[in-house]
Amino acid sequence: MPPASAAPQPTEGPALGKRKERCESAAGDGSGAETILDGRDTSPANLKRIKTAYDRNGLVCVSFLAAAKCDDLILEQWKHVLLKQEWAEEYRMKVRARDGTVLDVDNADHRREFLKSVVGPLDTKTRKMMETGWPLHRGFGACCDPAVFHLEGVWGIRQDPDLYQIASTIAEEDNLWVDVNRSIQKLPGQGENEFLHFDFNPFMRQAMMAGGGGDQGPKGVCGKACYTPSRFVYVEGTHTDQFQTEFVTEYKEHYPNVKMSDKKFGLDAKKPDPLELAARKRVMLVPAGSLVIWHPRLLHGQMKTPIRDPVEYGTYVGFFPAGSRQAYYDKCQVDELQDRLNSYLFGRMPTLWPSFDTVNFHPKKFENFPHLLQAYIKKLGPGHPMICTRIAGAGHAVPAIKPMPLLGYQPPALSDLGVSCAREWATTAMSVCV
Ligand SMILES: [Fe+2]
Numbered sequence: 222m223p224p225a226s227a228a229p230q231p232t233e234g235p236a237l238g239k240r241k242e243r244c245e246s247a248a249g250d251g252s253g254a255e256t257i258l259d260g261r262d263t264s265p266a267n268l269k270r271i272k273t274a275y276d277r278n279g280l281v282c283v284s285f286l287a288a289a290k291c292d293d294l295i296l297e298q299w300k301h302v303l304l305k306q307e308w309a310e311e312y313r314m315k316v317r318a319r320d321g322t323v324l325d326v327d328n329a330d331h332r333r334e335f336l337k338s339v340v341g342p343l344d345t346k347t348r349k350m351m352e353t354g355w356p357l358h359r360g361f362g363a364c365c366d367p368a369v370f371h372l373e374g375v376w377g378i379r380q381d382p383d384l385y386q387i388a389s390t391i392a393e394e395d396n397l398w399v400d401v402n403r404s405i406q407k408l409p410g411q412g413e414n415e416f417l418h419f420d421f422n423p424f425m426r427q428a429m430m431a432g433g434g435g436d437q438g439p440k441g442v443c444g445k446a447c448y449t450p451s452r453f454v455y456v457e458g459t460h461t462d463q464f465q466t467e468f469v470t471e472y473k474e475h476y477p478n479v480k481m482s483d484k485k486f487g488l489d490a491k492k493p494d495p496l497e498l499a500a501r502k503r504v505m506l507v508p509a510g511s512l513v514i515w516h517p518r519l520l521h522g523q524m525k526t527p528i529r530d531p532v533e534y535g536t537y538v539g540f541f542p543a544g545s546r547q548a549y550y551d552k553c554q555v556d557e558l559q560d561r562l563n564s565y566l567f568g569r570m571p572t573l574w575p576s577f578d579t580v581n582f583h584p585k586k587f588e589n590f591p592h593l594l595q596a597y598i599k600k601l602g603p604g605h606p607m608i609c610t611r612i613a614g615a616g617h618a619v620p621a622i623k624p625m626p627l628l629g630y631q632p633p634a635l636s637d638l639g640v641s642c643a644r645e646w647a648t649t650a651m652s653v654c655v
Contacts, residue, residue: 256274256282257282257283257284257508257511258270258271258274258281258282258283258284259283259284260283260284260285260383260384260387260511260512261284261383263383263386263387268386268387268390271283271387271390272390272391275391275514275516276391277458278457278458279455279457279458279459279460279461279515279516279518279519280453280455280457280505280513280514280515280516280519281391281513281514282453282505282507282511282512282513282514283387283511283512283514284508284510284511284512285383285384285446285510285511285512286378286446286448286510286511286512287510288510290374290510291448291449291509292332292336292448293374294372294374294375294448294534294536295339295340295448295449295534296326296332296335296336297372297373297374297375298369298404298406298534299316299326299335299339300326300327301368301372302356302364302366302368302369302404302406303339303354303355303356303406304326305366305368306354306355306356307601307605307607307625308354308600308601308602309600309601309602312353312354312600313354314350314351314353314354314355315350316335316338316339317338317347318331318334318338319334339532340449340531340532340534341409341530341531341532342409342529342530342531343408343409343532348408348409348410348528351408351532352408355406355408356406357582357583357584357597358583358584359408359411360411360412360413360584361407361411361412361584362405362406362407362408362411362412362526362533363403363404363405363406363407363537364403364404364406365403365570365580365581365582365583365624366582366624367569367570367624367625367626367627368568368627369403369404370401370402370403370564370568370569370571371564371565371568371630371632371633372404372536372633373633373634375404375538376633376634376635376639377633378536378538379399379538379639380399380635380636380638380639382638384512384538385397385540385638387514388441388442388444388514388540389540391442391514392440392441392442392540392541392542394440394441394540394542396542396543397441397540397541397542397543398540398541398542398543398544398561399538399539399540400537400538400539400540400541400575401561401564401565401571402536402538402539402574402575403536403537404534404535404537405445405447405451405533405534405535405536405537406532406533406534407526407532407533407534408526408532409526409527409528409529409530409531409532410525410527411525411526412523412524412525412526413523413524413525414522414523414524414525415487415522415524416487416488416489416490416522417454417456417487417488417498417499417502417520417521417522418485418486418487418488418520418521418522419485419486419487419518419519419520420439420443420485420517420521420576421438421439421484421485421486421517421518421576422479422481422483422484422485422486423438423465423468423469423486423518424469424473424476424479424481424486425437425481425482425483426438426465427465427466427469428481438517438518439517439518439576440517440541440542441517441539441540441541441542441575442514442515442516442517442539442540442541443515443516443517443519443537443539444512444513444514444515444537444538444539444540445507445512445513445535445536445537445538446511446512446535446536446538447507447508447509447510447511447512447513447533447534447535448509448534448535449509449531449532449533449534449535450506450507450508450509450530450531450533451507451513451533451535452504452505452506452507452524452526453504453505453507453513453515453521454502454503454504454505454521454522454523454524455503455505455515455519455520455521455522456498456501456502456503456519456520456521457501457503459498459519459520460515460516460517460518460519465518467496468496471495471496472495472496475492475493476489476492484577484578485576488520498520502522504524512538517539539575541575545557545558545559548577549573552573552577552579553572553573553579555572560572560573565632566632567630568626568627568630568632570582570624582622582623582624583597583622588613591619591620594622595620597622598620598622601622606625607622607623607625608620608621608622609621609622609623
């Protein structure tokens with residue numbers, strides 16, 4: 222392994238503390254620096270600080286996970302997801318010490334060395350080995366293997382009382398459900414320098430409000446807990462009603478083809494940008510152990526993980542007002558609570574994301590680029606039970622891959638916060654609410 226670079230190391234030093242840290246802005250001049258608030262101080266004064274920052278900027282970063290906890294969560298991903306890939310032997314990942322010996326994720330004596338090897342920064346040979354054996358959705362950096370939705374440590378984050386208090390304070394909602402969302406495992410060099418987008422359709426929201434249909438925009442909060450250093454690309458203050466009104470007024474004429482049924486909206490770099498949003502884009506450097514929480518209306522983007530950075534590990538964690546949403550049923554004909562329960566009780570992917578997009582086991586684009594899918598079918602080897610067929614638009618069967626059921630799956634334990642009886646839904650069922 223190469224010597225450690227100047228990149229922040231996630232496994233050393235406490236991630237928590239009373240001190241306020243600063244994230245450098247992309248400009249590097251400190252002008253856009255974000256204060257990291259203490260996510261473990263739930264005093265009224267600190268909750269007010271967190272909410273004030275969130276309301277003003279559209280996002281807030283809080284220290285949240287101790288360094289040892291981050292390490293546990295990284296190892297959990299390796300144990301239950303990354304080392305459980307079904308690829309044929311020659312494609313499987315082996316984590317090695319400096320002297321070349323293979324390290325055992327279950328051996329406590331290997332813990333430090335194992336973490337060092339899988340966090341990096343990675344040498345080229347190790348990175349290539351990991352690219353070959355990495356799960357599906359490698360380019361995005363967050364797979365949809367069923368196991369990833371129900372890791373015990375991640376359920377611990379979802380049920381964290383301090384996080385719930387922060388989320389309910391800033392969302393101004395006492396009764397929230399947590400996302401059943403995916404974990405992040407993003408290799409250096411992966412990801413796209415994607416242009417800015419909203420995870421909803423601002424034109425539709427504005428039209429509905431103008432027509433007396435109320436606010437049909439997204440509710441709750443979005444979040445990302447980072448076990449290793451990460452980034453968040455965004456444009457400050459774009460979540461407010463004032464900005465949204467201005468945005469729709471200024472950009473409507475440049476985007477005449479947006480349909481009211483569109484669920485998301487992305488800016489086009491080739492079109493006019495009257496509010497100079499591209500120039501206002503900022504990159505928040507998110508230290509290991511932090512949680513970045515952003516408003517679901519905030520304009521944001523993505524970027525490639527720099528090749529010399531550590532591997533990004535973390536999990537998405539968001540909250541929204543409790544209760545099955547009609548739009549969920551309309552999209553997939555399954556009640557949202559029923560789907561959450563099925564996912565939790567049987568260890569399956571949920572049917573939809575919180576945004577109502579379909580959860581795809583493999584990237585959707587594989588359906589249009591069969592050679593990409595074929596590369597993964599080849600890695601599974603002939604006759605593997607994950608290889609199946611699907612009926613394509615033209616009515617003929619084409620190759621596909623499906624997830625393996627989780628053998629011996631036990632739903633992670635839920636705390637009192639994580640469980641509440643849904644008597645109106647069924648007498649014996651428990652709702653995975655948080
Ligand atoms: Fe997004």
